[in-house]
Amino acid sequence: MDFITINSGNRTEEFALKQVAKQATSSLMYRLGKTLILASVCVEREPVSEDFLPLVVQFLEKSYAAGKIPGGFVKREGRAQDFEILTSRLIDRTLRPLFPKDYRYPTQITLMVLSHDIENDLQVSALNAASAALFLAHIAPIKSVGACRIARVDNEFIINPSASLLNQSSLDLFVSGTKESLNMIEMRSLGQKLNALEEPLMLEALELAQKSLKETCTLYEEAFTPYQNELLFKESEGIALNERLLDLLTNQYFDEIIKGIESSALSERENVFNEIARKISEAHSEFSLEEIELSLEKVKKTEIRRMIIQDKIRPDKRALEEVRPISIESNLLPMAHSSILFTRGQTQSLVVGVLGTDNDAQTHENLEHKAPIKERFMFHYNFPPFCVGEASSIGAASRRELGHGNLAKRALETSIKNKEQVIRLVSEILESNGSSSMASVCAGSLALYASGVEIYDLVAGVAMGMVSEGQDHAILSDISGLEDAEGDMDFKIAGNLEGITAMQMDTKMSGIKLEILYQALLQAKEAREHILKIMHEAKEKIVINFSHLPTTEIFNVAPDKIVEIIGQGGRVIKEIVEKFEVKIDLNKPSGEVKIMGNKERVLKTKEFILNYLHSLDQELEQYAIDEVLEAQVKRIVDFGAFLSLPKGGEGLLRKQNMDRCQVVLKEGDSIRCRVISFNKGKIALDLA
Known part of the structure; x- marks a missing residue:
C-alpha cells in the first residue's frame, strides 16, 4: 500500500493507494478528517463502435457513513437521491471534457462515501477523489483536475x-478545473435576502478559485505521476476524411447545407x-454512409463556426449579442394558483405554480444533515420528447x-421573501431550441x-x-440548440439588474480562461437587462x-385540545378536512x-x-364528580368502552373497571355509571 498526503490551503487530504478494490483499473481510499470516500475507475478493454464517450459516473452515499439506518419501511439504500444524482453530474461535467474526442472505451467511475463528518464538503472531496483515481488509471492523456x-x-x-461557515455565507460557488483554466462552475446566492453578486465580485471569486486550483492540481500531478498505470489510449489524429467527398459537399450541396x-x-x-x-x-456508391455523415458533419460545423467568427452572424441571422x-x-x-407561458424563439416553457402547507414539503435524508430536512421550495423541470419533435x-x-x-430552483430561491412558505413550481417544456432551463x-x-x-x-x-x-473567439447571447451543440461553452447565468443569483458553466474544451468568462458575464448582463424589461412589462399586466x-x-x-380536534x-380531523376541503397542520406541543x-x-373551518x-x-x-348517570354503550375498544351520556357528550369506561366487576358489555347496552374525573377534556367513568 502507498500513502500520499496533500496539504493544499486549509485542507489535508490523504490518499491510500492499492489498499482496497485492487481488481479495478485504479482505486484509492480518500480521507479528509473523518470523511472517507472509496474511488474506483474500471475500464473495458474493447472500445464501442458508437460515436460517443461511454463514461458513467456514480456517486453513492451509504447511511452507515453517518451512523444512520435508512428511514422508511425498507432499511436498505434504494434508488439514488437527488443529491447523489446532482453530485454525479457535477463530477461527470468536470471530467468529460478532459477525454480525447475519439476515446471509446466504456469507463465507470464510482465514488462510495463510507464515512462522513458533516463539516467537510462532500462534493469537493468526491471530485478530488475521482480526479486522482482517473489520473492514476492513466487510461488516456488526461490532465489532473481539482475542485474548490x-x-x-x-x-x-x-x-x-x-x-x-457556508450556512453563514451569501455565496455558494463551486468551481473545478485544471491548473491553467476552469472547466465547470456551479453558483447560487444564499441567505434570507436576494444577495445577487455583482460581476466584478464574481470575477474576483473566480480568480481566487483559479489560484487555489492551480496549487492543488500542481501538487496532485507531482504526487501521483510516479504511481500512474501504463498509458492505455493514446489520442489519435482523428479519422482522415475523404477530400473528394468534402469537395463534393462544398461545391454541389453547399446551398442545401x-x-x-x-x-x-x-x-x-x-x-x-x-x-x-x-x-x-444514391449518386455515389463509392462512399459509405458513415463517410458521408462524418464529412457532412465536418462541413456543417466548419461553416457554422466560420459564420460566427468571421461574419459575426449566427445561423438564425441574429447578431452575436441579440x-x-x-x-x-x-x-x-x-x-392552478398561477401559470405563465414564456416563449423565447422556439423555446417555450409553461411554468405552473401551486402553494401548499408544511405537510406538502418534500422530506430528504442525506449525509449532509443530521436529521431529515424539508424542502419547502420545489422546482420540477420536465422535458417531454414532443418538445423536440421526437x-x-x-x-x-x-x-x-x-x-x-x-x-x-437555485436561481429563484433567494428571491422569495418568506422562506417558510411551501411552493411547487413545475416547468413543462413544450418546445425546445436551446436555453430551456433559462x-x-x-x-x-x-x-x-x-x-x-x-x-x-x-x-x-x-x-x-x-x-x-485559434486565438479568435466569439461570445453568443441566448444560444439556440444548434449553437449549443456546435459551440464550445454553455454558460447559464440568472439574476436581476443588480447581479447574479445562479450560474452554471460547462465546456467541451479542456477549460475556459477567466477573461473569456468575464466577457461572457458582462454580455449576459446586457441580455438580462433586455429580458427583465420585457418581464416587468408583463408583470404589470398579471x-x-x-x-x-x-x-x-x-x-x-x-x-x-389538539387530541379533540x-x-x-x-x-x-378527517371529517373536517373532507367537509371544508382544506388542509390542516396541528402542533401538539404548542x-x-x-x-x-x-x-x-378556511374561515369557516376555524369557526x-x-x-x-x-x-x-x-x-x-x-x-x-360522583354524579350517577344512565349511559348507553356507543362502541367497544381494546382499552374499554365509550358511553353516550344523557346530557350530551361521551365518557370512557376503562377495561380494568369492567373486569373488576366482571361485566361484559356490547354496543347498545344501557348501564348505570358514575363520573369519577375530568382529564384533558375527557370524562372518566366507573360502574355505579
Whole structure:
C-alpha cells in the first residue's frame, strides 16, 4: 500500500493507494478528517463502435457513513437521491471534457462515501477523489483536475468553508478545473435576502478559485505521476476524411447545407441533412454512409463556426449579442394558483405554480444533515420528447431534468421573501431550441409573483455560448440548440439588474480562461437587462386571482385540545378536512392550528373548530364528580368502552373497571355509571 498526503490551503487530504478494490483499473481510499470516500475507475478493454464517450459516473452515499439506518419501511439504500444524482453530474461535467474526442472505451467511475463528518464538503472531496483515481488509471492523456468551493461571509471570500461557515455565507460557488483554466462552475446566492453578486465580485471569486486550483492540481500531478498505470489510449489524429467527398459537399450541396443550418427546428434540420446524405449515397456508391455523415458533419460545423467568427452572424441571422423574440402569457390554467407561458424563439416553457402547507414539503435524508430536512421550495423541470419533435414515450425524470430543475430552483430561491412558505413550481417544456432551463427561470419568477408570493425582485436567465478558433473567439447571447451543440461553452447565468443569483458553466474544451468568462458575464448582463424589461412589462399586466389563491390561518388552542380536534383514530380531523376541503397542520406541543385553503373555507373551518371545542367544554360543565348517570354503550375498544351520556357528550369506561366487576358489555347496552374525573377534556367513568 502507498500513502500520499496533500496539504493544499486549509485542507489535508490523504490518499491510500492499492489498499482496497485492487481488481479495478485504479482505486484509492480518500480521507479528509473523518470523511472517507472509496474511488474506483474500471475500464473495458474493447472500445464501442458508437460515436460517443461511454463514461458513467456514480456517486453513492451509504447511511452507515453517518451512523444512520435508512428511514422508511425498507432499511436498505434504494434508488439514488437527488443529491447523489446532482453530485454525479457535477463530477461527470468536470471530467468529460478532459477525454480525447475519439476515446471509446466504456469507463465507470464510482465514488462510495463510507464515512462522513458533516463539516467537510462532500462534493469537493468526491471530485478530488475521482480526479486522482482517473489520473492514476492513466487510461488516456488526461490532465489532473481539482475542485474548490468559495463562500462569502461578512464581505470576505473564503476558500473551502466548513459546513457551518457556508450556512453563514451569501455565496455558494463551486468551481473545478485544471491548473491553467476552469472547466465547470456551479453558483447560487444564499441567505434570507436576494444577495445577487455583482460581476466584478464574481470575477474576483473566480480568480481566487483559479489560484487555489492551480496549487492543488500542481501538487496532485507531482504526487501521483510516479504511481500512474501504463498509458492505455493514446489520442489519435482523428479519422482522415475523404477530400473528394468534402469537395463534393462544398461545391454541389453547399446551398442545401446552408438551408439545413438555417432551419430553426431540430427535426426540420435533421430531415434536411438526412436527405443530403441519402442523395449522395444514391449518386455515389463509392462512399459509405458513415463517410458521408462524418464529412457532412465536418462541413456543417466548419461553416457554422466560420459564420460566427468571421461574419459575426449566427445561423438564425441574429447578431452575436441579440436575444430571440420573447412573448409572455399568464393565467392560462384556471385551476392552478398561477401559470405563465414564456416563449423565447422556439423555446417555450409553461411554468405552473401551486402553494401548499408544511405537510406538502418534500422530506430528504442525506449525509449532509443530521436529521431529515424539508424542502419547502420545489422546482420540477420536465422535458417531454414532443418538445423536440421526437416520437417516444414520457418516462421518469432523467438526470438532466433533475439538474435543470435544480438550477432553476437555485436561481429563484433567494428571491422569495418568506422562506417558510411551501411552493411547487413545475416547468413543462413544450418546445425546445436551446436555453430551456433559462426560460424556466424567467417563467418561474413571474409564476411566483402571479401566485401572490412576495419576492424581492424578478429574476431572469440567459444561456451564453462561445465559439473559438485559434486565438479568435466569439461570445453568443441566448444560444439556440444548434449553437449549443456546435459551440464550445454553455454558460447559464440568472439574476436581476443588480447581479447574479445562479450560474452554471460547462465546456467541451479542456477549460475556459477567466477573461473569456468575464466577457461572457458582462454580455449576459446586457441580455438580462433586455429580458427583465420585457418581464416587468408583463408583470404589470398579471392579474393575481386572490380569491382562488390559498390563504393560511394560524391560531392557538390549549395543547390538550389538539387530541379533540384529531379525534379517535383521526376521525374528527378527517371529517373536517373532507367537509371544508382544506388542509390542516396541528402542533401538539404548542397547540398551534394551521389551516390552508380557499379563504372562505378556511374561515369557516376555524369557526367550526372553535365552536366544536366550545361545545365539548359545555358538555363537560353539565356533569359533576360522583354524579350517577344512565349511559348507553356507543362502541367497544381494546382499552374499554365509550358511553353516550344523557346530557350530551361521551365518557370512557376503562377495561380494568369492567373486569373488576366482571361485566361484559356490547354496543347498545344501557348501564348505570358514575363520573369519577375530568382529564384533558375527557370524562372518566366507573360502574355505579
